[in-house]
Amino acid sequence: MIPPFVLHIDIDAFFAAVEVMLRPGLKGKPVIVGGMPEERGVVCTASYEARKYGVHSGMALRTAAQKCPSGVFLRGRYHIYSQISKRFFDCLNRLAPGVEGVSVDEAYIDLRGMQYFYASVYEMAEKIKIVVEKEIGLRVSAGVGFSKLGAKLATEMAKPGGLFFIEDEKTFLSNLSLAKIPGIGPHTLLILQGLGIGRVKELKKTYPSLWKKLIGPHLYSSTRFPRKTHGEAKSFSRETTFPEDISDREMIMSHLSYLVDRLSLYLIEHHLFTGRIEIKVRFGDFSTFTRRAALGFSTHGYHNMWKVSLFLLNELLKKKKLPLRLVGAKVEQISKQRDILPFVCLKSERLSHGVRDIRERFGFSSIFIGRELVLERVYPVEREGIVLKTASLTK
Ligand code: TTP
Ligand code: MG
Numbered sequence: 327m328i329p330p331f332v333l334h335i336d337i338d339a340f341f342a343a344v345e346v347m348l349r350p351g352l353k354g355k356p357v358i359v360g361g362m363p364e365e366r367g368v369v370c371t372a373s374y375e376a377r378k379y380g381v382h383s384g385m386a387l388r389t390a391a392q393k394c395p396s397g398v399f400l401r402g403r404y405h406i407y408s409q410i411s412k413r414f415f416d417c418l419n420r421l422a423p424g425v426e427g428v429s430v431d432e433a434y435i436d437l438r439g440m441q442y443f444y445a446s447v448y449e450m451a452e453k454i455k456i457v458v459e460k461e462i463g464l465r466v467s468a469g470v471g472f473s474k475l476g477a478k479l480a481t482e483m484a485k486p487g488g489l490f491f492i493e494d495e496k497t498f499l500s501n502l503s504l505a506k507i508p509g510i511g512p513h514t515l516l517i518l519q520g521l522g523i524g525r526v527k528e529l530k531k532t533y534p535s536l537w538k539k540l541i542g543p544h545l546y547s548s549t550r551f552p553r554k555t556h557g558e559a560k561s562f563s564r565e566t567t568f569p570e571d572i573s574d575r576e577m578i579m580s581h582l583s584y585l586v587d588r589l590s591l592y593l594i595e596h597h598l599f600t601g602r603i604e605i606k607v608r609f610g611d612f613s614t615f616t617r618r619a620a621l622g623f624s625t626h627g628y629h630n631m632w633k634v635s636l637f638l639l640n641e642l643l644k645k646k647k648l649p650l651r652l653v654g655a656k657v658e659q660i661s662k663q664r665d666i667l668p669f670v671c672l673k674s675e676r677l678s679h680g681v682r683d684i685r686e687r688f689g690f691s692s693i694f695i696g697r698e699l700v701l702e703r704v705y706p707v708e709r710e711g712i713v714l715k716t717a718s719l720t721k
Pocket of ligand 2: 336339431432
């Protein structure tokens with residue numbers, strides 16, 4: 327089953343939290359940012375302590391003062407909030423590709439492709455939350471769902487300070503009150519309530535087309551994320567047919583590792599990056615299968631590419647019984663520019679650049695990835711690499 331993959335993250339009581347961080351004496355007090363109580367403006371935000379009195383964003387300052395006489399009213403220091411907002415987004419961009427900012431303190435993050443680098447989507451979301459909180463010094467709430475709407479609603483559930491996953495978004499949404507759905511304004515809500523419709527499932531059942539119109543756009547098109555455009559649609563591949571069919575998994579892995587290693591070096595030497603990998607296998611009976619996966623970011627680091635390749639290989643090997651006749655790897659979505667690389671993947675790139683430097687000076691075979699060493703026993707080794715039986719280069 328696919329785990330939820332859209333992360334929504336939002337800073338708690340943003341402006342008020344910044345003020346409390348900068349003036350610790352305000353901790354635990356009802357802080358209201360927006361202006362002085364006698365002024366004509368509205369509340370920008372209120373700390374959770376002030377919210378207990380019924381104060382909320384958009385409320386007239388005078389009303390807020392009536393509701394919360396003990397409130398600490400502040401005008402707000404917008405240049406500071408904007409600096410912290412920038413730090414918030416810089417940090418997110420460092421942690422994950424596919425970050426889409428929606429307001430000063432709120433973003434959606436596409437976690438697809440990142441599952442190869444973390445144990446689970448849960449660990450990944452947790453880590454992002456912890457690192458961001460440490461970086462900006464403020465508490466954030468986060469939610470994970472299958473769509474942006476689902477993730478945003480999950481964050482609402484998680485507030486303040488929590489992390490909430492929606493495993494069954496369909497059921498979750500069905501039971502939800504329409505008042506919680508962004509895009510359904512107070513007027514529509516009143517009309518629907520007048521018709522006895524208060525929950526998503528009631529609207530879905532009674533007026534399916536209205537349901538689609540109101541909520542559909544938030545659901546169906548809300549898993550798209552901005553990606554940097556890739557260059558021309560090119561791909562490079564390396565594959566090899568073994569001298570004899572192989573039943574030993576380790577040996578198959580060694581061959582694939584070598585092909586991925588060559589592809590990584592090729593990309594590095596040509597200053598190119600890949601965003602998608604395809605693995606191909608041909609079994610002893612000539613049946614051939616391929617499987618591909620998007621990385622979620624562009625890279626040319628061997629270990630980044632290998633993690634995904636190994637995952638795909640293992641999936642493919644479930645298709646049929648060994649032996650295998652051929653294995654191949656293809657890199658696609660080639661780009662000349664690097665995306666912002668999530669920090670977990672940076673090490674792989676640096677390492678591969680180091681390996682490239684050594685190979686440039688001393689030849690390809692001066693350094694091998696450990697799992698490739700067994701190939702030395704099977705094939706001749708020349709300065710510029712292992713001589714595979716049938717090495718097919720890019721077609
Ligand atoms: P929100 O994320 O909507 O609110 P919040 O961060 O204060 O509280 P929480 O997320 O915990 O519910 O908005 C972020 C900031 O944007 C907020 O701190 C102040 C500013 N803002 C306004 O200036 N006017 C507004 O009407 C709203 C809603 C927010
Ligand atoms: Mg917020």
